Protein backbone atom coordinates (compact mmCIF):
# COMPACT_ATOMS: atom_id res chain seq x y z
CA UNK A 1 0.00 0.00 0.00
CA UNK A 2 1.32 3.39 -0.94
CA UNK A 3 0.35 4.89 2.42
CA UNK A 4 2.70 2.42 4.12
CA UNK A 5 5.56 3.78 2.05
CA UNK A 6 4.88 7.36 3.11
CA UNK A 7 4.50 6.43 6.75
CA UNK A 8 7.63 4.32 6.94
CA UNK A 9 9.67 7.06 5.25
CA UNK A 10 8.40 9.57 7.82
CA UNK A 11 9.12 7.18 10.69
CA UNK A 12 12.63 6.59 9.41
CA UNK A 13 13.31 10.36 9.36
CA UNK A 14 12.41 10.47 13.06
CA UNK A 15 14.59 7.49 13.91
CA UNK A 16 17.52 9.06 12.04
CA UNK A 17 17.08 12.42 13.83
CA UNK A 18 16.48 13.93 10.41
CA UNK A 19 12.85 14.96 10.73
CA UNK A 20 12.52 18.44 9.26
CA UNK A 21 10.01 20.97 10.49
CA UNK A 22 9.18 24.42 9.27
CA UNK A 23 8.45 27.14 11.79
CA UNK A 24 6.51 30.32 11.31
CA UNK A 25 9.20 32.91 11.55
CA UNK A 26 8.36 36.58 11.80
CA UNK A 27 11.15 39.04 11.08
CA UNK A 28 10.02 42.50 12.07
CA UNK A 29 12.23 45.36 10.95
CA UNK A 30 15.34 43.26 10.35
CA UNK A 31 16.38 39.70 9.56
CA UNK A 32 18.34 39.29 12.79
CA UNK A 33 15.43 39.81 15.19
CA UNK A 34 12.86 37.11 14.70
CA UNK A 35 9.79 35.94 16.50
CA UNK A 36 8.82 32.28 16.56
CA UNK A 37 5.84 30.99 18.55
CA UNK A 38 5.63 34.24 20.45
CA UNK A 39 9.30 34.12 21.53
CA UNK A 40 12.00 36.56 20.43
CA UNK A 41 15.27 35.28 19.03
CA UNK A 42 18.54 36.68 17.84
CA UNK A 43 18.93 35.16 14.39
CA UNK A 44 22.29 33.68 13.39
CA UNK A 45 20.88 31.64 10.51
CA UNK A 46 19.96 34.37 8.05
CA UNK A 47 21.33 34.55 4.51
CA UNK A 48 20.48 38.25 4.41
CA UNK A 49 24.21 38.93 4.84
CA UNK A 50 24.09 42.66 4.23
CA UNK A 51 20.79 43.30 5.97
CA UNK A 52 19.03 44.46 2.81
CA UNK A 53 15.78 42.49 3.13
CA UNK A 54 14.22 45.28 5.18
CA UNK A 55 16.04 48.24 3.65
CA UNK A 56 13.72 51.27 3.42
CA UNK A 57 15.08 52.24 0.02
CA UNK A 58 14.14 48.82 -1.35
CA UNK A 59 10.73 48.94 0.29
CA UNK A 60 10.12 52.23 -1.49
CA UNK A 61 11.27 50.67 -4.77
CA UNK A 62 8.84 47.78 -4.18
CA UNK A 63 5.91 50.16 -3.73
CA UNK A 64 6.91 52.18 -6.77
CA UNK A 65 7.33 49.00 -8.84
CA UNK A 66 3.90 47.73 -7.84
CA UNK A 67 2.30 51.06 -8.60
CA UNK A 68 3.94 51.44 -12.01
CA UNK A 69 3.72 47.86 -13.23
CA UNK A 70 1.25 45.94 -11.08
CA UNK A 71 2.21 42.96 -8.96
CA UNK A 72 2.49 40.22 -11.58
CA UNK A 73 4.11 39.73 -14.96
CA UNK A 74 1.05 38.14 -16.52
CA UNK A 75 2.82 35.48 -18.51
CA UNK A 76 5.94 33.65 -19.54
CA UNK A 77 8.78 35.75 -21.00
CA UNK A 78 7.94 34.28 -24.40
CA UNK A 79 4.38 35.53 -24.35
CA UNK A 80 3.77 38.85 -22.58
CA UNK A 81 5.71 38.46 -19.33
CA UNK A 82 8.91 40.08 -20.51
CA UNK A 83 8.65 43.75 -19.56
CA UNK A 84 10.86 46.83 -19.68
CA UNK A 85 12.08 46.45 -16.05
CA UNK A 86 13.13 42.85 -16.77
CA UNK A 87 14.96 43.80 -19.97
CA UNK A 88 16.68 46.71 -18.22
CA UNK A 89 17.73 44.55 -15.30
CA UNK A 90 19.17 41.90 -17.62
CA UNK A 91 21.14 44.53 -19.49
CA UNK A 92 22.38 46.06 -16.27
CA UNK A 93 23.43 42.72 -14.78
CA UNK A 94 25.28 41.76 -17.96
CA UNK A 95 27.10 45.08 -17.98
CA UNK A 96 27.79 44.98 -14.22
CA UNK A 97 29.29 41.50 -14.38
CA UNK A 98 31.04 41.83 -17.74
CA UNK A 99 28.96 39.51 -19.92
CA UNK A 100 27.10 39.85 -23.22
CA UNK A 101 23.83 38.78 -21.70
CA UNK A 102 21.95 37.91 -18.54
CA UNK A 103 18.78 35.82 -18.35
CA UNK A 104 16.51 36.04 -15.33
CA UNK A 105 15.01 33.01 -13.60
CA UNK A 106 12.62 32.93 -10.64
CA UNK A 107 15.18 31.23 -8.37
CA UNK A 108 18.71 29.93 -8.15
CA UNK A 109 17.36 26.41 -7.90
CA UNK A 110 15.53 26.82 -11.20
CA UNK A 111 18.46 28.56 -12.88
CA UNK A 112 20.90 25.79 -11.99
CA UNK A 113 18.52 23.11 -13.19
CA UNK A 114 17.79 25.09 -16.34
CA UNK A 115 21.46 25.34 -17.29
CA UNK A 116 22.13 21.65 -16.88
CA UNK A 117 18.88 20.65 -18.58
CA UNK A 118 19.45 22.82 -21.61
CA UNK A 119 23.13 21.97 -22.09
CA UNK A 120 23.62 18.32 -21.26
CA UNK A 121 22.92 15.58 -23.78
CA UNK A 122 23.81 11.91 -24.05
CA UNK A 123 27.57 11.45 -24.28
CA UNK A 124 28.26 14.63 -22.29
CA UNK A 125 30.16 14.79 -19.04
CA UNK A 126 29.48 16.82 -15.90
CA UNK A 127 32.28 17.13 -13.38
CA UNK A 128 31.02 18.83 -10.24
CA UNK A 129 32.61 19.63 -6.93
CA UNK A 130 31.35 17.07 -4.45
CA UNK A 131 29.89 19.80 -2.22
CA UNK A 132 27.89 21.49 -4.98
CA UNK A 133 24.37 22.64 -4.12
CA UNK A 134 21.46 20.19 -4.21
CA UNK A 135 19.93 21.98 -7.21
CA UNK A 136 23.04 21.28 -9.30
CA UNK A 137 23.47 17.73 -8.11
CA UNK A 138 19.87 16.79 -8.64
CA UNK A 139 19.83 18.13 -12.19
CA UNK A 140 23.13 16.44 -12.94
CA UNK A 141 21.93 13.07 -11.64
CA UNK A 142 18.74 13.28 -13.69
CA UNK A 143 20.51 14.44 -16.85
CA UNK A 144 21.31 12.11 -19.76
CA UNK A 145 25.00 12.91 -19.30
CA UNK A 146 27.47 11.22 -17.00
CA UNK A 147 28.23 12.79 -13.63
CA UNK A 148 31.49 12.66 -11.74
CA UNK A 149 31.96 14.43 -8.44
CA UNK A 150 35.48 15.65 -7.87
CA UNK A 151 36.91 15.92 -4.38
CA UNK A 152 36.04 19.24 -2.81
CA UNK A 153 38.34 21.95 -4.19
CA UNK A 154 40.81 19.28 -5.36
CA UNK A 155 42.42 20.26 -8.67
CA UNK A 156 44.11 16.91 -9.25
CA UNK A 157 40.81 15.11 -8.77
CA UNK A 158 39.10 17.46 -11.24
CA UNK A 159 41.84 17.06 -13.82
CA UNK A 160 41.90 13.28 -13.53
CA UNK A 161 38.28 13.09 -14.69
CA UNK A 162 38.91 15.43 -17.63
CA UNK A 163 42.01 13.49 -18.61
CA UNK A 164 40.26 10.15 -18.40
CA UNK A 165 37.43 11.48 -20.55
CA UNK A 166 39.83 12.71 -23.22
CA UNK A 167 41.44 9.29 -23.41
CA UNK A 168 38.10 7.51 -23.71
CA UNK A 169 34.97 9.55 -24.36
CA UNK A 170 31.68 8.18 -23.05
CA UNK A 171 29.73 7.84 -26.26
CA UNK A 172 31.77 8.14 -29.44
CA UNK A 173 28.61 8.50 -31.53
CA UNK A 174 27.92 11.99 -30.11
CA UNK A 175 29.14 14.44 -32.79
CA UNK A 176 29.85 17.38 -30.47
CA UNK A 177 30.30 16.13 -26.93
CA UNK A 178 30.50 18.69 -24.17
CA UNK A 179 32.16 18.63 -20.77
CA UNK A 180 30.80 20.86 -18.05
CA UNK A 181 32.82 21.68 -14.94
CA UNK A 182 30.68 22.87 -12.04
CA UNK A 183 31.74 24.64 -8.88
CA UNK A 184 30.68 27.41 -6.53
CA UNK A 185 32.21 30.76 -5.65
CA UNK A 186 31.55 30.22 -1.96
CA UNK A 187 30.23 26.91 -0.70
CA UNK A 188 26.91 27.13 1.07
CA UNK A 189 27.55 24.67 3.90
CA UNK A 190 31.31 25.08 4.43
CA UNK A 191 31.65 28.77 3.62
CA UNK A 192 35.00 28.30 1.89
CA UNK A 193 35.83 29.50 -1.62
CA UNK A 194 36.92 27.48 -4.66
CA UNK A 195 40.37 27.93 -6.28
CA UNK A 196 38.64 29.58 -9.24
CA UNK A 197 41.71 30.73 -11.15
CA UNK A 198 43.18 27.24 -11.24
CA UNK A 199 39.86 25.59 -12.02
CA UNK A 200 39.31 28.02 -14.92
CA UNK A 201 42.77 27.24 -16.26
CA UNK A 202 42.31 23.46 -16.15
CA UNK A 203 38.81 23.70 -17.62
CA UNK A 204 40.05 25.81 -20.51
CA UNK A 205 43.04 23.53 -21.15
CA UNK A 206 40.65 20.62 -21.75
CA UNK A 207 38.20 22.64 -23.83
CA UNK A 208 35.44 22.20 -21.25
CA UNK A 209 32.77 24.70 -20.16
CA UNK A 210 33.01 26.23 -16.70
CA UNK A 211 29.88 26.98 -14.67
CA UNK A 212 30.23 28.85 -11.38
CA UNK A 213 27.32 29.22 -8.97
CA UNK A 214 28.10 32.36 -6.97
CA UNK A 215 24.96 32.43 -4.81
CA UNK A 216 26.94 33.41 -1.70
CA UNK A 217 29.64 35.55 -3.28
CA UNK A 218 27.70 38.06 -5.35
CA UNK A 219 27.01 41.29 -3.49
CA UNK A 220 29.69 40.47 -0.91
CA UNK A 221 33.10 39.96 -2.49
CA UNK A 222 34.83 41.45 -5.55
CA UNK A 223 34.83 45.01 -6.82
CA UNK A 224 31.56 46.66 -5.75
CA UNK A 225 30.18 43.24 -4.77
CA UNK A 226 30.60 41.77 -8.25
CA UNK A 227 31.33 38.41 -6.72
CA UNK A 228 33.90 35.64 -6.48
CA UNK A 229 34.74 35.45 -10.20
CA UNK A 230 35.41 39.17 -10.34
CA UNK A 231 37.64 38.78 -7.28
CA UNK A 232 39.51 35.86 -8.86
CA UNK A 233 39.79 37.66 -12.21
CA UNK A 234 38.06 34.90 -14.19
CA UNK A 235 35.07 34.82 -16.51
CA UNK A 236 33.43 31.40 -16.66
CA UNK A 237 31.23 30.62 -19.68
CA UNK A 238 28.28 30.35 -17.29
CA UNK A 239 27.93 32.39 -14.12
CA UNK A 240 24.94 32.01 -11.82
CA UNK A 241 24.05 34.81 -9.43
CA UNK A 242 21.14 34.58 -7.05
CA UNK A 243 19.20 37.27 -5.24
CA UNK A 244 18.03 35.35 -2.18
CA UNK A 245 21.21 35.87 -0.19
CA UNK A 246 23.14 39.16 -0.12
CA UNK A 247 20.51 40.86 -2.30
CA UNK A 248 17.98 40.18 0.44
CA UNK A 249 15.28 39.25 -2.05
CA UNK A 250 14.85 36.30 -4.43
CA UNK A 251 15.41 35.33 -8.03
CA UNK A 252 18.50 34.52 -10.08
CA UNK A 253 20.29 35.26 -13.31
CA UNK A 254 22.45 33.26 -15.68
CA UNK A 255 25.29 35.28 -17.22
CA UNK A 256 26.52 34.10 -20.60
CA UNK A 257 27.63 34.92 -24.15
CA UNK A 258 25.30 36.25 -26.84
CA UNK A 259 25.20 32.89 -28.61
CA UNK A 260 24.54 30.84 -25.48
CA UNK A 261 21.85 33.31 -24.42
CA UNK A 262 20.06 32.81 -27.75
CA UNK A 263 20.36 29.06 -27.29
CA UNK A 264 18.73 29.39 -23.86
CA UNK A 265 15.94 31.57 -25.26
CA UNK A 266 15.18 28.88 -27.85
CA UNK A 267 15.48 25.79 -25.70
CA UNK A 268 15.31 26.49 -21.95
CA UNK A 269 11.97 25.10 -20.87
CA UNK A 270 11.75 26.81 -17.47
CA UNK A 271 12.09 30.06 -19.40
CA UNK A 272 9.48 29.19 -21.98
CA UNK A 273 6.88 27.50 -19.78
CA UNK A 274 7.10 29.42 -16.51
CA UNK A 275 5.71 32.81 -15.52
CA UNK A 276 8.25 35.61 -15.72
CA UNK A 277 9.25 37.32 -12.48
CA UNK A 278 7.06 40.33 -11.64
CA UNK A 279 8.35 43.63 -13.03
CA UNK A 280 8.27 45.05 -9.49
CA UNK A 281 10.85 42.45 -8.51
CA UNK A 282 13.13 43.68 -11.29
CA UNK A 283 12.61 47.26 -10.09
CA UNK A 284 13.72 46.27 -6.58
CA UNK A 285 16.72 44.29 -7.82
CA UNK A 286 17.80 47.21 -9.98
CA UNK A 287 17.71 49.46 -6.92
CA UNK A 288 19.66 46.82 -4.99
CA UNK A 289 22.51 46.93 -7.50
CA UNK A 290 22.64 50.71 -7.09
CA UNK A 291 22.80 50.21 -3.33
CA UNK A 292 25.53 47.59 -3.60
CA UNK A 293 27.61 49.93 -5.75
CA UNK A 294 27.13 52.91 -3.41
CA UNK A 295 29.20 53.96 -0.38
CA UNK A 296 26.54 52.43 1.79
CA UNK A 297 26.99 49.09 0.04
CA UNK A 298 30.72 49.31 0.66
CA UNK A 299 30.13 50.24 4.32
CA UNK A 300 27.83 47.24 4.78
CA UNK A 301 30.42 44.90 3.24
CA UNK A 302 33.03 46.43 5.55
CA UNK A 303 30.83 45.93 8.59
CA UNK A 304 30.22 42.33 7.60
CA UNK A 305 33.96 41.71 7.21
CA UNK A 306 34.63 43.29 10.62
CA UNK A 307 31.95 41.14 12.24
CA UNK A 308 33.30 37.96 10.67
CA UNK A 309 36.85 38.70 11.83
CA UNK A 310 35.60 39.51 15.33
CA UNK A 311 33.54 36.32 15.50
CA UNK A 312 36.47 34.12 14.47
CA UNK A 313 38.85 35.78 16.87
CA UNK A 314 36.48 35.42 19.80
CA UNK A 315 35.62 31.83 18.90
CA UNK A 316 39.30 30.95 19.02
CA UNK A 317 39.50 32.34 22.55
CA UNK A 318 36.36 30.46 23.47
CA UNK A 319 37.82 27.14 22.31
CA UNK A 320 40.96 27.73 24.35
CA UNK A 321 38.86 28.35 27.46
CA UNK A 322 36.64 25.40 26.72
CA UNK A 323 39.51 22.97 26.38
CA UNK A 324 40.99 24.25 29.62
CA UNK A 325 37.67 24.03 31.44
CA UNK A 326 37.04 20.45 30.36
CA UNK A 327 39.28 17.77 31.77
CA UNK A 328 42.12 16.23 29.80
CA UNK A 329 40.37 12.95 30.41
CA UNK A 330 37.35 14.16 28.48
CA UNK A 331 39.53 15.26 25.58
CA UNK A 332 41.07 11.82 25.48
CA UNK A 333 37.67 10.17 25.57
CA UNK A 334 36.49 12.36 22.77
CA UNK A 335 39.24 11.10 20.51
CA UNK A 336 37.50 7.73 20.34
CA UNK A 337 34.30 8.11 18.34
CA UNK A 338 32.72 11.51 18.84
CA UNK A 339 34.50 14.75 18.04
CA UNK A 340 35.37 17.98 19.75
CA UNK A 341 33.41 20.73 18.01
CA UNK A 342 35.41 22.83 15.59
CA UNK A 343 34.96 25.77 13.27
CA UNK A 344 35.60 25.13 9.56
CA UNK A 345 38.16 27.65 8.27
CA UNK A 346 36.08 30.20 6.40
CA UNK A 347 36.45 33.90 5.74
CA UNK A 348 32.88 34.25 4.57
CA UNK A 349 29.66 35.03 6.40
CA UNK A 350 29.07 31.28 6.65
CA UNK A 351 30.80 29.99 9.78
CA UNK A 352 30.07 26.30 10.23
CA UNK A 353 30.54 24.86 13.69
CA UNK A 354 30.90 21.12 13.13
CA UNK A 355 29.46 19.01 15.94
CA UNK A 356 29.55 15.53 14.41
CA UNK A 357 26.53 13.51 15.50
CA UNK A 358 23.06 14.65 14.43
CA UNK A 359 21.73 14.25 17.95
CA UNK A 360 24.41 16.49 19.46
CA UNK A 361 23.90 19.16 16.82
CA UNK A 362 20.16 19.15 17.48
CA UNK A 363 20.70 19.31 21.23
CA UNK A 364 23.04 22.27 20.89
CA UNK A 365 20.65 24.07 18.58
CA UNK A 366 17.85 23.47 21.13
CA UNK A 367 19.99 24.66 24.04
CA UNK A 368 20.75 27.90 22.18
CA UNK A 369 17.08 28.38 21.37
CA UNK A 370 16.30 28.18 25.07
CA UNK A 371 18.72 31.10 25.44
CA UNK A 372 17.02 33.15 22.73
CA UNK A 373 19.51 32.40 19.93
CA UNK A 374 18.33 30.95 16.65
CA UNK A 375 20.78 28.73 14.76
CA UNK A 376 19.58 25.81 12.69
CA UNK A 377 21.32 22.48 12.86
CA UNK A 378 22.28 21.22 9.40
CA UNK A 379 22.28 17.47 9.14
CA UNK A 380 23.05 14.80 6.58
CA UNK A 381 22.20 14.36 3.75
CA UNK A 382 22.65 18.14 3.32
CA UNK A 383 26.17 17.67 4.73
CA UNK A 384 28.36 14.53 4.80
CA UNK A 385 27.67 11.87 7.48
CA UNK A 386 29.14 12.60 10.95
CA UNK A 387 29.52 16.28 10.10
CA UNK A 388 26.20 17.61 11.43
CA UNK A 389 26.75 21.24 12.27
CA UNK A 390 25.42 24.56 13.31
CA UNK A 391 25.60 26.75 10.24
CA UNK A 392 26.23 30.09 11.88
CA UNK A 393 25.82 33.08 9.61
CA UNK A 394 27.15 36.49 10.46
CA UNK A 395 25.52 39.56 8.94
CA UNK A 396 26.26 43.27 8.70
CA UNK A 397 23.35 43.92 11.07
CA UNK A 398 24.91 42.04 13.98
CA UNK A 399 26.60 44.07 16.69
CA UNK A 400 29.70 43.04 18.62
CA UNK A 401 27.59 42.68 21.74
CA UNK A 402 25.35 40.15 20.00
CA UNK A 403 28.34 38.13 18.87
CA UNK A 404 29.71 38.18 22.44
CA UNK A 405 26.36 36.94 23.69
CA UNK A 406 26.29 34.15 21.11
CA UNK A 407 29.79 32.95 21.99
CA UNK A 408 29.16 33.01 25.75
CA UNK A 409 26.04 30.90 25.27
CA UNK A 410 27.80 28.57 22.85
CA UNK A 411 30.55 27.91 25.38
CA UNK A 412 28.07 27.30 28.17
CA UNK A 413 25.93 24.93 26.09
CA UNK A 414 28.79 22.98 24.55
CA UNK A 415 30.36 22.47 27.96
CA UNK A 416 27.13 21.16 29.37
CA UNK A 417 26.46 18.82 26.47
CA UNK A 418 29.96 17.36 26.43
CA UNK A 419 29.80 16.74 30.19
CA UNK A 420 26.43 15.03 29.84
CA UNK A 421 27.74 12.85 27.08
CA UNK A 422 30.78 11.94 29.13
CA UNK A 423 28.54 11.06 32.06
CA UNK A 424 26.26 8.82 30.02
CA UNK A 425 29.24 7.05 28.50
CA UNK A 426 30.64 6.38 31.98
CA UNK A 427 27.32 4.90 32.99
CA UNK A 428 27.28 2.70 29.91
CA UNK A 429 30.77 1.49 30.76
CA UNK A 430 29.76 0.75 34.35
CA UNK A 431 26.69 -1.14 33.20
CA UNK A 432 28.86 -3.05 30.76
CA UNK A 433 31.34 -3.94 33.52
CA UNK A 434 28.54 -5.12 35.86
CA UNK A 435 27.06 -7.34 33.18
CA UNK A 436 30.42 -8.97 32.46
Ligand SMILES: *Cc1c(COP(=O)(O)O)cnc(C)c1O
Pocket residue numbers: 106107108109110112133135184188213215216242243244250251252
Ligand atom coordinates in the same frame (compact mmCIF):
# COMPACT_ATOMS: atom_id res chain seq x y z
C1 LIG B 1 20.69 29.14 -2.11
C2 LIG B 1 21.47 28.52 -3.19
C3 LIG B 1 20.89 28.19 -4.41
C4 LIG B 1 19.41 28.32 -4.65
O1 LIG B 1 19.08 29.62 -4.87
P1 LIG B 1 17.56 30.07 -4.62
O2 LIG B 1 17.47 31.37 -5.28
O3 LIG B 1 17.40 30.13 -3.14
O4 LIG B 1 16.69 29.03 -5.23
C5 LIG B 1 21.69 27.70 -5.41
N1 LIG B 1 23.01 27.51 -5.22
C6 LIG B 1 23.59 27.77 -4.04
C7 LIG B 1 25.04 27.53 -3.88
C8 LIG B 1 22.84 28.27 -2.98
O5 LIG B 1 23.41 28.49 -1.81
